[in-house]
Amino acid sequence: MSWLILGATGFVGSAILHAVEAAGLDVTGAPAPRLSSEATTVAELATEGANHPALEGLTAALAGVSVVVNAAGLAAPRSGDTPELRGANALLPTILAQACAAAGVDRLIHLSSAAVQGQRDQLDESLDLAPFSAYSRSKALGEQALQAAASTTRLVIVRATSVQGANRPTTTALARLAASPLASVAAPGTAPTPVTSVESLADFVVLVGTFEGPVPLVVLQPSEGMSVRSVLEAAGGTPIVLPRRLCLALLRVGYAISTLAGERLHGSLRRVELMWFGQGQEPGWAAAQGIRVEHRVSGVLESAASRRRQGRSGWQSPANR
Template identity: 45%
Template sequence: MSSSPWKVIGASGFVGSAILARLRAEGIEADPIEAPRLSTHATDAKTLIKEARRLEAIIDSLADSFAGAEVVINASGLAAPSQQDLAPLVGANALLPAVIAIAAQRTGIKRLIHMSSAAVQGNVEVLDSTPVTQPFSAYSFSKALGEEVLLNLERFINKQAAAGAAPGSAHSDFPAAPASAPATVAPHHALELCIVRATSVMGRGRRTTEAFARFASSPLASVAAGNHRTPIASNYALAEFTVKVGAFDGHLPSIVLQPWEGATAKSVLVDAGRRLPLQIPASIARVAVAAGYAISEALGDRFQAPVRRIELMWFGQDQDDSWAQEHQLIPTPRVSEVLRDAHTALGKKQDARFIS
């Protein structure tokens, strides 16, 4: 049985593969774990936790895969911002994280890093690491629900551990896992759980990145006048930051935000399109966004997601990455490189002013 100190769930996916590659590049032993597929019609945290606790066969399977690990990274999930069907979204983005956390606690794992999305905070002026969420789509709702589930489990685990009855320990009603070879869980052991909120992540081979480069290369590319910071980032920087968080020598906060990579709403369009985007007066752009939201609301919020994407393109969004700054965990910025590579991959003609 493998005894690698790190395990990556969903290592074949876009984010998971980047994290696994980063771990191996740093000489850290890590094993990939395939994520089970779950679906559920539950839409509240309490019900999801109850449902997760009943999935003993999956808990056992995951616990068996966790053998010998100290850090587990959950990079699985369903990244489908346009999808409306809640059952598979909640299954992948909320129910599965709960099952993973339960299995990790009952196996005595030291630290679980869960990859979430800054989309859970919606159109707040500044993204941060507070538990407040404002989901605006089925996808962001499922990710926000996943965070709520994990924060609830964290409080329960800490409470039980403080009382000497940590889940998986001898005095707990919740047995150690896997059932075939139960782990030894100390009575005061509490899984350290940290949610990493990824921002708008771009990378080679991602359809979202290709579509962004294609749009940025077109005459339709536009931005609101001004110097607006944007949360668009690279998968390389996210992977580097996640590994830094997992290896952090100290107590982790419950939620951390992926740090800003220095990009602006204008710079990402220039990098991805190799041309200057149309600049729209900020006042006109704000009126257009407000009108879009009003029309969407009148039609049952049907266009919330696309209007939000336009708003992000025009105005970007600021980030409070003070925790990462304070602890010197800022990764190497590579978003410009990723977007320029995406443009080159399109094979489109470049504006001579931007060939460098």
Template identity: 55%
Template sequence: MEWIVLGASGFVGSAVVAELRSRGIAVREVAAPRFHSDASSPEQVLAEASLSDGAAAARKLMARAFAGAQVVVNAAGLATPGDAGSPALTGANALLPVVAAMAAADAGVPRMVHLSSAAVQGHRAELDESADRTPFSGYSRSKALGEESLALLAASTEGVAPTETVVLRATSVQGPQRPTTAALARLAASPLASVAAPGTAATPVSSINALAWFTAETGLFAGAVPGIVLQPWEGMTVSAVLEAAGGKRPLVLPRWLTRATVSAGYALSTVAGGRLHGAVRRVELMWFGQSQRPGWAELAGLRPQPSVQQVLQQARQARA
């Protein structure tokens, strides 16, 4: 058993590599090519992946690097939730996954696990494993375009026995050394730390440990895996997250006040051309959380050991 990890030096990729090697699995770390793309539809992404000289050259190089592997994990991409959108985002989060899937098929790799984001479902009250996507930011739109392009690629190669491509939607992944986790710890320790009453809403805040474990289990699974799987919930509520990260109980605000504030924030962002949507969404998640519908992982018995509370506590202690 030998695996390829694209983006192995990044936050998620390095954790996946460590998890695999702890299981005795051989890992080849492959540097991901950098693409820039102006594509705005899955059809344009596939056309660029098939016809552009840069994509064709990268596809050949990756196919050679993938030869003999059983699983490819694409952990590469740009994780910039506040970005308004750019050719670099589209290239990294939409074009690269398609070129990597094509290269995996060229090399005869049985399965590719593509790390996507639950952000593609935007403001939904409940995350699930459906193809329903409602992105709300440049980052989430680039991730959604990557998913749509991979789905179109799979449909266009029907009957050709392509590589089985699994889109794994990571939730709000935290790690002790991650800047976004450090920012969460600062917020949780501040007077701004608050939740909408009663403060018991489920939240998709999760740990890098659980994501790396679930990625490995998805790649190793002996049977067929659905085209989209969601990282399992680790059991946290909005209040529990802030208390673990900040060391104190958050303020509980009236629900009508928080809902009115969020609505006003989105209205102001719309006037500003959507530039504030990411910030407003982060506040909305802090107050209201977002639930998850149990999916394939629960049916397959693949529930990671919850460790997000420990990760948040480590981030809090790092501030001390």
């Protein structure tokens, strides 16, 4: 079984490459072409992909490969709707699916985002999509285009949740937030949250790629069991518990203002919403198969908090510089 990781130098791609190597499998990494697209429908993407210059090169690169993992894309939750966003998150998966079919690839694993289901209370593995921002709409369009394009290749869409990692700016920002007066949760603070670690995501991708039986079209990254309060505490904070009604009112006002501003604040507001209310997820395919991944996110957050404290200490004391 030969693997190829597209986007292997990125945050998620490098973790998956390391996990595949650790599993003793034959794997190579490849950079993803930088694409842009004006397409807004599946039909437009299919036509653009079939005639795109990148198709021939990707098809040649996949010769002899059994499993392809698409870890490329533009992770920009605060972005507006741009051709670059649609190119990375919708056109690239379309072209890759066409290349996999032409090269005879056995399985294509596409890394999507749970953001495609928007603000629903419970994430699941259904095809129900409710994107709420330019970023989540681009990821949702990518999923829909893949389903239409990957006719001869076994396709698995892995929906990643809120992935944290040692060197990820998002995790560093979370540690800063946890230590600030803004760290807060909606009462009672026990709501589940989809915060997870990139190492656990990478291990899960390996398990999906090596699974001998059939795998559903969509699988959700397993939960690591954190609550909104425990996430902030692991990141070094002592969160304030706010009344739920106050949190809901503030979010309603914030989203209304953001809508008037072209959704520019939707990504930031969604982060606040997740901090306060979290988001549950239904037990999915992994739980039904008895698949378990090691829970590492607490350690990742604790390390981020430690680095923040060390950095602050070094800034305050010239002797430690």
